[in-house]
Structures are given as structure tokens and as C-alpha cells.
Amino acid sequence: MSEAKPATEKVLVVGAGFGGLSFIKATKDPRFEITLVDSHNFHTFLPLLYQVASAGLTAESIAHPARAAIRGRKAKFLLDTVIDFEFDQNRAVLASGERFEYDRLIIAAGSVTADFGVKGVSEFTLGMKSIDEAMIIRSRVMRALEQAARVDLQPVPIVIVGGGPTGVELAGALAELSKVLHKDFPELGPAPLRVTLVEASDVLLSMFPKSLSEIARRDLKRRGVTVLTNAQVAEVTKQDVALKGGRLLDSALTIWTAGVKGNPLSSLITNRMDLPSRRDERVLVDEQLRPAAQKYPNVHVIGDLAAFLDKEGKPLPMVAPVAMQMGRQVARFIVNPKTAGFKYVDKGSMATIGRSDAVVAAKGIKISGFIAWLAWLGLHLAYLLGGRNRLQVVIDWAWNYLTYDRTARQILR
């Protein structure tokens, strides 16, 4: 109830992902003048990206306009890319040439695909970290089918590398797309796509309890996916994937979901702050999510880009709930610098395998099948941004479910 009006503070938020937006949503005090910068004019709902890649949803359904997302907050939006930092001058350098001066900086720039140095990954595989990449996958799948219907007259082999949630969900969705496409490509047999999922470790969905991982594997197989575990990729070429040990998988299209690492901004941050770099290219942060609290107390790094170590010294996973909780932590901190340090509350994991089928592990509860799938649907709808997008996704899901059709088979790239 103090009469003194606190000074305004210019806050720059880098990245319109889950971390950046949850910070903005949690910051209601108008004394914080927020500027959000992103190279896209929309937030991408990454958990449903695989459905864009597999022709189930249009790109717009999972892309919420950034200006709509921050409406109602004292926040501006800049369509631009941060290319450097001048931390000593409290400035971010933008691709447009502008030097943006901030009082506080929140870097939530996300992650990119990591190829772990495997030969051929960057030339011959597609990643799945952006709408652009998902649209390219969809177009490449459809083009490969057109080609096969004309020349090979046999199913199109697709190899997905990485048995985490992204790989599992994409494999399941492509296997279902395959059945749907039978009526368009009868000359390619009952399943025009031949999907193989390759995982280096001995188990899919390693963050899940073993029993659920086994269910996921069984259900993918039932849907026609060939699942290879303990299968390490030695090299990818234009037409095949070579596994260590010599096995060759032919592949018209190889999708790499086997690894992620911090956005390239991480090396700028560690260089400019004179901090050691990490192999995962994430930036080590303290309990207030700062990489260098002593020297740069006004700089926070959150989300996938931040390596916050748990009790066992392992960084938290690169998932949306971590980013969102981190965003809210910084929102609390800037109002009250004495706020308690960050603690991640793990609410569990879920992954969908296909029609009426998902696995959910939360607080000791393990469910799979239809009920898990309903839980998955509900949670994803709840977290999707924008009433229009929510309505759209419900309609598309209902249509796809009822008609065994897929909305978005057009080659647009």
C-alpha cells in the first residue's frame, strides 16, 4: 500500500514459445513494459507438430498469432531475430540492425535438432522442430507416394530415428495416415507407407515406466510400424539408413527425432558471459534461472535453452511444462527477488500412439489405451492457445476420427 510509484522496467523476452509466453501471462503488473521478440509472428504448439507433418492438422491450427497471445498485457511484439548480446551494455542486437536496450532480459529461445555428428544427418534427414519442417515432411511424404505409385509400385519406406515421444507419436500417426491413403494409392497395397522406428537404447519412451514403454512398442507394431531398439545409426544416405553392425534400412524419407540441443544462442551467451559451454549446448542456470547471477543479475535463461540441474545433477528435460514453470518462476522473481528458488513439479508424461490409444504416467498412476487417449486429448486441447485453434483442432480430430480421413494432404511446399 505504498504511495511511491515504482519505476517502470523494460523487459525483453526472446522467444514466443511456452517459456516466454508463460512469463508474459504471469506478469500482470503494468510497471513491467514487456517486448517480445520472435522470428515468427506466431507461437508454435510443438506437441502437435507431428500431426501437421502427418496431414492431420493444418499449420494454422497449431500456430497462434503472437500479437493475439499477448493481447491484454502491457507487451509489444517485434518480428525480429536476436543475433547477439551486449550484456555489459544491457543490449540485444537484432537482425534488423537495432540494438534493443533492456532493464531485464529473459532468453527463451528453445532448442534445435542435434545430429550427434552422425554422417549424413544434416544432408539427408528432415528434422521436426518447426512448422516449416513439418510442412516439408508432409509434402515429401505425399511426393514420395506419387512417385511410388508411378514407378516403384511398392510401399514407400520411411525411417524415423529416435524413440522418444516425438518419434513414437509421428510413427503412429504415419502408420495411420498410411491406412487412410490406401484408397488414394491402391496400387501400393493396403499400407502405402512402410514405417520403421529406430531407437539406439533398448527401450522406447525412456522417461516412462517400463510397462508403458512395452505397451507403446506393442501398439506401434500392431499398427504396422517396425520397431528396432538397440539400433544405432552409423550413417544416413539419400536412399538408406546404415545401422552399426552393418544392417541397411532402405528409406525414401528419413526423419531425425533422435536428439535436441540448445538453440545456437547458447554459445553466444556462454562466450559473452565467459562461462563454460556444455555438450548439450544448454546454458547452466541457478535457482533463479540466471546463468551469471553475480555479474548479470538481470539476465534469465528459461525453457529448453536452460540447463537447470535436478538433485541428481541431471538437467531437466526439454519439455513444455518445464518451460512454463520456469516462465512463471521468473514472473514471481521480478516482483519479489526473495521468492523461493525454482522447483520443478513433474506432473507426468503422456504420448499418443494413435487412434484411441495413448500412454500416461503421472504420480505413480499408469494408464494406457482409450482412457489415456482421452486424457491426452483433453490436456492438449487445454494447453493449445486460442479459442479458434481449439475449435479447429476439435473439428479436425472429430472429422479424422469419424471418417478415417486426413485433412491436409495437399503438397504446399
Place this chain on the structure above:
Amino acid sequence: MSEAKPATEKVLVVGAGFGGLSFIKATKDPRFEITLVDSHNFHTFLPLLYQVASAGLTAESIAHPARAAIRGRKAKFLLDTVIDFEFDQNRAVLASGERFEYDRLIIAAGSVTADFGVKGVSEFTLGMKSIDEAMIIRSRVMRALEQAARVDLQPVPIVIVGGGPTGVELAGALAELSKVLHKDFPELGPAPLRVTLVEASDVLLSMFPKSLSEIARRDLKRRGVTVLTNAQVAEVTKQDVALKGGRLLDSALTIWTAGVKGNPLSSLITNRMDLPSRRDERVLVDEQLRPAAQKYPNVHVIGDLAAFLDKEGKPLPMVAPVAMQMGRQVARFIVNPKTAGFKYVDKGSMATIGRSDAVVAAKGIKISGFIAWLAWLGLHLAYLLGGRNRLQVVIDWAWNYLTYDRTARQILR
């Protein structure tokens, strides 16, 4: 009831537009083995393209997969582009290198933008003849707004050249988008887009009765569009449109809808058949829609690419109803070569100006306003291909109408 089984006939249809698809739909006899070739794997519903350009609809809503469109017919689809004809050998040369042998050829390759030799049109204007171009317009509009909000702090000037239905409908739609975007770009005033429509003749919508043209002009003005008639473009540059007489219109984005001409295949056809070429780059056809009935009785040209002269010696307009009626004419002709010659039945014209407002002229009836708009909605829904797309467009229209929102503001190009 003859017992003799007629020989099969290989029919090649070039182009999945209104002409090609209406031919295929009308051809039910399985003795015709149809192959449809198009460089896209979808049919584009061009009458609603302006709504994709103005962020009201997603691209997928007006793009119906070609394989779905021909399902149920004895027809195959080839994703390929015709690059030449060898009429004497009954072959079409495809970009893939294949030479496709046909018994009958139906060329329905459509039209492209014509710049009439005006300087700067090809470098500095965007056409609106494909989904790709519409997506680029949408992205350029949104980018220009982002730039204006940052630098100029005044509305973005957009010039549309051409007062035909495409220009009028796009102008109206952008004027409405402008109002919707006010809440995203308050710094640019109540109408962040400043739309000018430029027409060389003295009237908009020249194919309509004068009274409806005047209503269209009045209603566009009421929506904030500046309408300039008797305004001929002398030159287009990066930042302005110079009119003959010296007036300069500044323009962040110039969209050229002032002219169309036949697809470049027309010159191949006239060269290879040794026919005179036409200034409008269309191919003159006889009453069975053949350019050279004597020498090549098995080659038809239909749709925008065909110049079929009416009683006054004027070619029919390049519109969907002409193409569809031509497709059905050829379908009748191949079953019965004695079928009566082509006669175009003009069912009227309609154009929408914006929310609750259209003009319709049909068989002496002239209507405008809400009733005309309902007629416009109904007819466009009826002709749109695919139940999914119809449902989608109804939902988008209802959403846009009720919420004054626009679905597709994301910059995806």
C-alpha cells in the same frame, strides 16, 4: 444393346481445374481410361483465393486433393507437368521425361497473369492466380504491418490494380481485414491497411449492369477503399504505382489483378499445330472445342485456355462456369461425336464486396446487399469440392462473421 465391346480409349486430361475435373466427372463410361496430369496434387478453388490472401481461410480449405476428386472414376492421377506436345505421334512430353501416349487429349491448363507490358509489373507486383501467390500476399501484408508498427507508425498502403471481380473482392476483404487487425496494431490507427483499387476503364465489374457496378463502388468506398477509375498504370516501382497523367500512389504492396492470358502451353499448341497465335494467348477452338479438327480431331482445348467465340466474335470470359460447361461438352462429344456444338449458357455473375454484401446479376435479375451475399455464400459452398472443405469454410465464415476475427494471420512464407 450391341454385343460388341467397344475398344478402350486412353484419354489424357491436362489440368485439374474446373474444366478438367468437370470432364472427368461427366465421363462415366469405363471404356475411357482417363489420366489426369497436374503439377499440383490438388484442385484449387480459385473463386475463394482472395480469402486465402486476406487471411480469412487456410490454403487447405480451398485445395481439394486431386486423387480424392477423381475417386470413383476410372481415372489415374499423375503429378507432373506437360512441357511439350507431339501431336502427330499422339504424345505429350512430361517434365519427368516421360512421353505419354494418348488416344484423346483434353488440354485444360488454365490462365496466368498478363502484365500487358507495363513496366515493373513482373518485378514489383504480386499476382493472385495460385495458392502459392495467395500465401505470399498474406505473408507480405502481415510483414508490412509488422514493419509499419515498428518504423513508419502509419497505415500500410496497398494498391490493387484491376477492378474486375478478383480486384473488387480482394479490396473488400483487405479493407475488412484492416479493421480486424486494428486490435493487433493499434499504433497504426483504426484501419492499419490503406487500400486503393485502380481500374483503367470508367467502371468496376464491367460485366455487371451499370447499377450494380455503382453499388460495388459505393460499398467499397464505405468500407474505406479508395476507388480510382479511368486510372491507367504507367509503371510500378518498389514503393509506388505511377498512373498515366503523372499521379503517384505510394504502395508497400501492389497486387496485379488487371489481366489474364492463356497458359504458356498455348504457344506450344499453336506452334506445333501451325495455327495463328492470338494476342490473348488463348487457343481458338471450334464448336467441339478443337483447335484443328481436321488434322487433330482427337485434341480438345477447354477452359481459360480456349478462345471460343460468341455470336459477336468475342471469346467467352475466363470463368469457372465456361470451363465446366466445356468439360461436359467434351464428355458428351466423346460418347456421341454427332452431339450438338457447344453453346455457353450464361447463368449470371456475382461478386462479394464484404460482410453481408454482394452483387448478383442473373437473367435480368439484379440484387445487392444481404440477400445477394447469401446467394453468393450458397453458390460458392455448393461448388466447392470436398465435404471436409465445405464444412471447414462454413466454420471459418461463421467464426469470422461472428467474432470479427480472421483465422490465418500467421506468416508462413
